[in-house]
Amino acid sequence: MPEVQPAFGIEAPIIAVGFVVLLMLIGYYSYKKRVGATVYDFFLASRLLGFAVLGLSLYAAQYSGNSFIGYAARAYRSGFIFLMYPTFMVSVLPVTILIASRLIPVSTKMKLTSPVDYIRARFGYESGRLLSAIITLSLIFLVWGTFVQFFEQAIAMGYLGEVITAGMFPYMYMVVVFVIGVIVFTVLGGFRGAALANAIMGATMLVGLLGVLVLISKDFGSIGELVPKLAEIKPSLISTPGTATAISSWFSTIFLVALGAPLYIHILQHIMATKDISTYKRTLLFTPYFYLLTATSLLLIGVCGAAIIPGLGSMESERIVPLLVVQAAPKDPLARGLGLLWMMAVLSATLSTAATTIIAISVTVVKEVFRAFKPKVAEREILLTSRVVLALIALLAIPIVIEPRATIWRWTEIKFEGLIQVFPAMLLSLYVPWINAKGALSGMIVGAIVALALSLSGYTTVQGIHAGIIGLIVNVATCLLVSKVTAKESEVSYAKSLITPA
Amino acid sequence: MDYEGVDVEGRPQARVERREPAKSPLFWILWALLILLSVPWYFPPKTYEPLIGGLPLWVIVVMIVSVVYAVFVTASAYKLWR
Numbered sequence: 155m156p157e158v159q160p161a162f163g164i165e166a167p168i169i170a171v172g173f174v175v176l177l178m179l180i181g182y183y184s185y186k187k188r189v190g191a192t193v194y195d196f197f198l199a200s201r202l203l204g205f206a207v208l209g210l211s212l213y214a215a216q217y218s219g220n221s222f223i224g225y226a227a228r229a230y231r232s233g234f235i236f237l238m239y240p241t242f243m244v245s246v247l248p249v250t251i252l253i254a255s256r257l258i259p260v261s262t263k264m265k266l267t268s269p270v271d272y273i274r275a276r277f278g279y280e281s282g283r284l285l286s287a288i289i290t291l292s293l294i295f296l297v298w299g300t301f302v303q304f305f306e307q308a309i310a311m312g313y314l315g316e317v318i319t320a321g322m323f324p325y326m327y328m329v330v331v332f333v334i335g336v337i338v339f340t341v342l343g344g345f346r347g348a349a350l351a352n353a354i355m356g357a358t359m360l361v362g363l364l365g366v367l368v369l370i371s372k373d374f375g376s377i378g379e380l381v382p383k384l385a386e387i388k389p390s391l392i393s394t395p396g397t398a399t400a401i402s403s404w405f406s407t408i409f410l411v412a413l414g415a416p417l418y419i420h421i422l423q424h425i426m427a428t429k430d431i432s433t434y435k436r437t438l439l440f441t442p443y444f445y446l447l448t449a450t451s452l453l454l455i456g457v458c459g460a461a462i463i464p465g466l467g468s469m470e471s472e473r474i475v476p477l478l479v480v481q482a483a484p485k486d487p488l489a490r491g492l493g494l495l496w497m498m499a500v501l502s503a504t505l506s507t508a509a510t511t512i513i514a515i516s517v518t519v520v521k522e523v524f525r526a527f528k529p530k531v532a533e534r535e536i537l538l539t540s541r542v543v544l545a546l547i548a549l550l551a552i553p554i555v556i557e558p559r560a561t562i563w564r565w566t567e568i569k570f571e572g573l574i575q576v577f578p579a580m581l582l583s584l585y586v587p588w589i590n591a592k593g594a595l596s597g598m599i600v601g602a603i604v605a606l607a608l609s610l611s612g613y614t615t616v617q618g619i620h621a622g623i624i625g626l627i628v629n630v631a632t633c634l635l636v637s638k639v640t641a642k643e644s645e646v647s648y649a650k651s652l653i654t655p656a
Numbered sequence: 657m658d659y660e661g662v663d664v665e666g667r668p669q670a671r672v673e674r675r676e677p678a679k680s681p682l683f684w685i686l687w688a689l690l691i692l693l694s695v696p697w698y699f700p701p702k703t704y705e706p707l708i709g710g711l712p713l714w715v716i717v718v719m720i721v722s723v724v725y726a727v728f729v730t731a732s733a734y735k736l737w738r
Binding site: 234237245251252376377382389390401446450 | 674676677678683687691694695696697699700701702703704707709710711712714715718719721722723725726727729730732733734737738
């Protein structure tokens with residue numbers, strides 16, 4: 155890591171701790187106010203929340219530490235080719251619209267609260283092993299994606315903490331503190347706290363981010379001055395893609411994220427918890443512009459970073475955003491204030507995303523395990539067990555993140571390559587009534603094998619196309635073929651009545 | 657904004673037909689077109705000139721496409737979904 159001076163005094167950790175305590179109080183208060191401790195209530199907090207809170211929560215769930223630290227770092231390394239970032243983030247929304255326009259009516263009608271509930275209802279004509287297999291496999295992919303999203307937050311916090319404290323608290327130490335912090339935060343605060351904190355932070359994040367952009371142009375020169383410098387330092391960072399492979403990789407990344415990001419367990423739960431379509435629709439009055447502005451700002455910060463602090467290696471560059479902040483912050487009180495605001499925003503956005511993801515994973519897994527082995531269990535027991543499982547899952551992340559082995563961006567690709575394999579079962583099945591359990595299951599198996607085999611044999615991309623996308627193409631083809639051949643009249647009409655909006 | 661019971665021109669209606677973005681060919685055509693234009697395959701490879709206000713022209717074009725894309729998302733939610 156390049157030499158840095160401590161940019162903030164003792165005020166930074168004090169404000170940080172005070173802030174987290176405040177968030178916990180919000181969570182604890184809303185938890186206390188809750189009538190009845192049911193699983194339904196645990197998840198459906200946002201059914202009580204309006205469109206602004208829902209929109210901000212969804213926004214903050216898609217943007218947190220991993221994007222603030224890791225995606226800006228990717229822009230540092232690849233330059234304007236990462237203009238794919240604003241596009242793929244906006245692309246998440248039309249895919250979410252396609253899911254929401256069918257899933258909200260189905261969830262309301264059938265009182266479904268989790269993606270696994272949907273899969274069970276959709277293929278409900280099956281029983282026994284086939285249904286269990288499709289649920290288990292979908293759950294594995296859903297948990298995988300959501301779990302990586304969780305530990306990416308810890309990695310981001312490790313880098314941020316290390317740079318901000320000028321190495322006083324090394325990366326490893328910060329990661330462990332963060333994971334334990336999340337466990338305490340979630341056990342005390344619960345889901346509603348996380349949802350509320352997420353929304354508050356969504357707004358702060360955007361302000362803090364624009365603050366950093368102002369900070370950079372004030373201290374290091376405007377974007378229009380910094381970018382031409384790159385023409386001399388490293389012209390490839392500002393040039394159009396040079397090969398057909400780079401172009402197909404660009405398209406592949408858009409599809410990877412657009413199809414993957416709406417499939418996180420917590421995002422699907424947010425959608426399923428929406429009161430009605432018009433509430434969700436209203437969020438789209440502002441979310442596309444928030445997504446666009448945030449991604450574009452992070453891209454510009456990364457690219458400017460390449461002109462300001464050139465020459466960082468791949469893993470070193472993961473620290474580029476905090477490095478810029480600590481270099482700019484000591485210069486004047488406004489810069490310090492903006493730097494602090496940004497830090498708090500990232501901290502709490504990361505904390506709330508980590509909390510939301512880990513709660514979603516633990517409650518979903520625990521509910522399914524109880525359903526299989528002890529169906530007549532009290533809701534209270536599910537919640538209590540969830541908290542224990544939550545702590546265990548969070549601790550499981552520590553060995554992975556202590557030595558991250560890959561950049562946050564690479565983890566993001568791996569995350570979505572697994573997650574998108576539920577696309578036919580989760581999204582396509584909302585539109586195509588003749589997709590059946592046999593098709594969806596065989597598609598997932600074949601798709602996952604193809605993606606995994608390609609990745610493990612060194613073909614993480616083929617002609618720029620991600621192994622996971624190739625897996626998905628095979629997955630969809632298998633799903634449609636097997637479904638078409640094995641479709642039964644009664645199953646199709648059951649599915650039709652379920653997914654056709656009234 | 658609520659379209660229930662009111663059509664686009666604001667005339668009261670007894671019952672509004674359901675609409676989904678997925679059922680509209682316009683949605684798919686525009687979506688495909690925007691994704692296609694968001695990737696700068698139509699610029700010569702490995703170039704950054706001309707620079708306009710310090711930014712390469714291709715960067716500005718891709719950014720403009722992304723703004724139009726965001727507007728498309730809001731518009732399709734409000735015009736094609738009820």
